Amino acid sequence: MKPAFHEIDPAPVRVAVRFDGQELLLPEGANLAASLLAAGIVSLRDTPVSGAPRAPFCMMGTCFDCLVQIDGVTRQACMTEVAEGMEITRPTREAADD
Numbered sequence: 001m002k003p004a005f006h007e008i009d010p011a012p013v014r015v016a017v018r019f020d021g022q023e024l025l026l027p028e029g030a031n032l033a034a035s036l037l038a039a040g041i042v043s044l045r046d047t048p049v050s051g052a053p054r055a056p057f058c059m060m061g062t063c064f065d066c067l068v069q070i071d072g073v074t075r076q077a078c079m080t081e082v083a084e085g086m087e088i089t090r091p092t093r094e095a096a097d098d
């Protein structure tokens with residue numbers, strides 16, 4: 001199945017990152033949430049209460065639906081640029097409550 005999201009730049013410089021153990025090549029300096037969507041990663045976390053999957057929603061830092069852990073620190077993917085070597089994971093239930 002082809003991803004529903006597409007990159008604007010057809011030939012960006014790509015860097016290696018890991019998302020939940022899966023190696024991805026994402027455009028360096030691009031918006032992390034948008035890059036994950038374009039790579040076919042839709043669910044970035046689960047809600048603490050119901051466990052429902054959440055995806056980036058507002059893409060401007062107000063809703064917190066795109067929370068991920070980057071190198072062990074909980075951050076908003078939509079407010080983060082892709083950088084070489086990022087270790088990205090879905091946040092733990094406790095980290096999502098912070």
